[in-house]
Amino acid sequence: MGSLKGKVAIVGIGEVPTGRFPDKPAIYHAVESAKRAIRDSGVDKDEIDFVMPTAAMFSFSYVGELTTGRVAEELGLKNCKKNCLIFSGGSSGSTGLQMAAGMIASGTAKTVLFVHSDKLGTGLTAQGGIDLFSVSGISPEWEVPYGQHYSTVASLSTTRYKYETGCTDEHFAAVCVSNRKWAELNPNAFFRKPLTIEEVMASKMLSTPLRAKMSNMLFDGGSAFIVTSAERAKDLPNKPVYILGEGGVVTHHVFSQEPDISRYGWARAGKEAFEEAGITPADIDVAEIYDSYPIYQVIAFEEIGLCKRGEAGEMFLRGDTWPGGRIPCTTNGGMLSQGHTGAGGGVAIMVEAARQLMGKAGERQVEGARFAVKTGTGGTYMDAQVTVFGTEIP
Amino acid sequence: MEIPEKPSPEVNPWAKPFWDAAKEEKLMLQKCTDCEHHIFYPRIACPHCFSDNVEWVEASGSGTLFSYTIVENNAPSAFMKDMPFVVALVRLDEGVQMLSNIVDCDFSELRCDMPVQVTFEKLNEDFTLPKFRPVRK
Numbered sequence: 001m002g003s004l005k006g007k008v009a010i011v012g013i014g015e016v017p018t019g020r021f022p023d024k025p026a027i028y029h030a031v032e033s034a035k036r037a038i039r040d041s042g043v044d045k046d047e048i049d050f051v052m053p054t055a056a057m058f059s060f061s062y063v064g065e066l067t068t069g070r071v072a073e074e075l076g077l078k079n080c081k082k083n084c085l086i087f088s089g090g091s092s093g094s095t096g097l098q099m100a101a102g103m104i105a106s107g108t109a110k111t112v113l114f115v116h117s118d119k120l121g122t123g124l125t126a127q128g129g130i131d132l133f134s135v136s137g138i139s140p141e142w143e144v145p146y147g148q149h150y151s152t153v154a155s156l157s158t159t160r161y162k163y164e165t166g167c168t169d170e171h172f173a174a175v176c177v178s179n180r181k182w183a184e185l186n187p188n189a190f191f192r193k194p195l196t197i198e199e200v201m202a203s204k205m206l207s208t209p210l211r212a213k214m215s216n217m218l219f220d221g222g223s224a225f226i227v228t229s230a231e232r233a234k235d236l237p238n239k240p241v242y243i244l245g246e247g248g249v250v251t252h253h254v255f256s257q258e259p260d261i262s263r264y265g266w267a268r269a270g271k272e273a274f275e276e277a278g279i280t281p282a283d284i285d286v287a288e289i290y291d292s293y294p295i296y297q298v299i300a301f302e303e304i305g306l307c308k309r310g311e312a313g314e315m316f317l318r319g320d321t322w323p324g325g326r327i328p329c330t331t332n333g334g335m336l337s338q339g340h341t342g343a344g345g346g347v348a349i350m351v352e353a354a355r356q357l358m359g360k361a362g363e364r365q366v367e368g369a370r371f372a373v374k375t376g377t378g379g380t381y382m383d384a385q386v387t388v389f390g391t392e393i394p
Numbered sequence: 395m396e397i398p399e400k401p402s403p404e405v406n407p408w409a410k411p412f413w414d415a416a417k418e419e420k421l422m423l424q425k426c427t428d429c430e431h432h433i434f435y436p437r438i439a440c441p442h443c444f445s446d447n448v449e450w451v452e453a454s455g456s457g458t459l460f461s462y463t464i465v466e467n468n469a470p471s472a473f474m475k476d477m478p479f480v481v482a483l484v485r486l487d488e489g490v491q492m493l494s495n496i497v498d499c500d501f502s503e504l505r506c507d508m509p510v511q512v513t514f515e516k517l518n519e520d521f522t523l524p525k526f527r528p529v530r531k
Contacts, residue, residue, distance in 0.1 A: 127471060134470035140404040142435050143493045145523060147465060147473040152481040155463030160483075163461075163506040207463040207481070215468075254435060256483060256493040261461060 003276055006393035008101040009233040009240035010225050010354040012041020017188045018221035018339035018348070020121040026062050029222025030117035031074045037224035038075070042237040043111055046078045048226070050109040052096050054116045055087040057136065057342040058123030071115055082109070089137060089378025090290060092116070093347035094248070094385035100227040101243050112227045118342040121219035129218045137379035139254040151215060153255055153380045154293035155207040161262040161295060162209070169209050171313025173200035175294035176214055176336050178316045181323055183333025185364035190219055190339040197317075216292050219339035223351045230393075241354040244279070244371075245388040247272025255380040263303055265384035266375070270304030273373070277388035281305035284388075285369040286356045287327055288349040290376050291334035300375045301329065304386055328366045331356060346376035350387075357391050398472045402521050409436040411450050416522045419514040421453040423488055434490035455512035457486040457526070462496060462504050484510055484526050498527040 014036025016029050030053065038045050053066040063085070072080040086096040093114070100112035120129060134149035158172065177197055183189035195213070203213035233240035249265035252258040274280060287306055291297040298312045306327060307315060315321055321329035332338050332352040335345035353372040355361045370392060376385045405413055412435075415422040424433035426440035427447040439446050462482040469477050480496040496504065497513060510526040517523050 130468055131471050139435075140401070141406060141409065142403070144401050145403050145517065145521075146493055146495050147469060147476065147479060147481055148493055149470050151468060152463050152465060156461040156481065156483050159463055160461035160506060205466045206468045207465045210463070212467075254493075256491045257435075261483065 004101045004105050004246065005244050005276055005278070006242050007105045007230050008227060009230050009242045010097075010389075011228050011233050011236045011238055011240060012037045012043065012226035013224070013351045013354050013358070014038070014040055015188055015223040015348065015351055016221060018219045018341055019190050021220045022122040024220065026056055026058065026117050026119040026123065026220070027065070027070060027074065029119070029220060030066070030071050030115050033117065033222035033224040034071060034075055034113055034115045037113065037115075037226050040238065041226040043226060043228065045075055047111045048077050048113045049079055049081045050100070050103065050112045051077065051080055051083045052086045052100060052112055052114045053083070054092040054096060054114070054343045054347065055085055056118040057132065058119045086114070087343065088383065089343060090292065090346045091376035091378040091383050091385040092343040093350040094374070094376035094387055097227065097243070097350065097387060098246055098248070104227060104229050110228065111232070113224060114227065114347070115222070115224040116341070116344045116347040117222035118344055119220045120340065120342055123220070124218070137382070142254050142256065148255065150380070151207045151210055154295055155210045157261045157299070157381070158209055158295040161299065164262055165310035167310060167313045169201065170197055171317060172214055172294035172298070173197045174313060174317035175291070175297050176200050178321045179291060179330050179334045179337045182331045182364055183337030185323065185362070186332050186338060189333040189337050191333070191337045210293065214294050216335040216340035216345070219341055221339060221341035221344055221348070223344060223347045225351055225354060239358050239391050241357045241389050241391065242393055243387065244390045244393065245273040245275065245277030246386070247276070248383060248385045250383040252382050253379070258381070262299065264299060264377070264381055266300045266303030266386070269384040269386040273386040273388045274305070277390070278394045279371055279388065279390070281373070283371050284327065284373050286331060286353070286366045286372045287329045288353040288372060288374040289330050290346055290349060291330055291336050292340065292345060294336070296377065296381060297330060297334065300384070304373065304375065323364060331361065331364055331366065350374055350376070353389055357389055397474050400472050400517060402517060406436070408438055412436055413521065416514065416524050419522065421455050421512050421524050422450050423453045423490060424448045425451045432488035432490050434486070434492050453512075454487050457484045457510055459496065459504065459506060459508045459510050460485045460491065461506060464501050480504065482526065495525045496527065497525045503528060
């Protein structure tokens, strides 16, 4: 099997702020993000031959528009050969990048636009959001009748993880604080005021031990990236962000079928990605770890090898993952602080990984970042997707 | 706000024996006659060895509480009136894992890996749901 290592690069990124924008239709977030990504990349829009929108969750009819070429048409792409929706929930950015990379490496596509947009903040009521996330990706036969929803999914993992490792609720609160420190420096994040452990621990209990401030909130937003060959990337203005390695595993659909709810498939996916990349977790300068809830950031961080099991909580607590820390983590603030935009949380950290390696992260730039790792997962954490990036090919 | 009715399971045809048995307060599992694994949830073919030779057997109803959470706020609409309630992942002695609720319990007694036993709660005229309660000595 051929490796994609070093053959393909992200060359442009675009993003709009995450928030509540009742007057902006979802397509604005898609087209504006895509426009920014194209301009950032330096490619001519008519070089784009494949458009990959990912699905929005607030509206089926909007997904229909994305499926049938609206983004390509709004942008006036004259040489678009394929428009195809790529969707695996929160891992869509990872799976989409992998598919784009495979097509580019094989010559099937030359320049791919991946774009996300959603309107979960103003396209649904608050209870509508809770109800959507109590059925979407949750088995209507085996779990919906028991009141399963995403807070309980995260809490079941948290309870078991605490039992096995001895970590405390303060460790999970520390993840929220760490992500917030980054969001304070991110103009596209929704939550930018400083946050303390005490505030997290004083917030309303949702499902034990998960509290309101340990839970993401739903917003509108969009982001996009442009992928092309490493060869083409050399002539473009941004520092190319090469795909060095990739690993993935799908472990369940129905949550009860997950063999290990306090580990998931991260260890295997991480091993594959680092082996292909030819670097180790110790070489990573910035870790863009999918959050949605603190437990998932902790588990993925540990399982892909950034530290040993049971140690991540202390690292988040003492600042190793904060700005200026030893291993900066989820540097846009993640879904916990930038905000949850459906599949967009995983796309936003993909864009952030590229932004950091391009050296364009402004106040939150990790100085001299050469290697980044990015994780993504969809549904009730049905898969574990790991991508390793670099500005050089080791 | 108006509280919708509790959702009934959307039954797949090959899982019907499970739900028919639950109505009779029996917990049934599939078992592969080739590789002898128990199977939950019911499948068209054995997910372990891919055999078509699966039969229905009655489960012991005993297991352990692998993990749990007490829902105190922000439940799905149909479950608003039930709060607080327990969502749990149970490992049956037959080696399969299922999601359920823990009922008939003092929340403070819940611990991971504690023994639990199946019990049945009628949802409506059509469905009875297998649930679990702590085993008392």
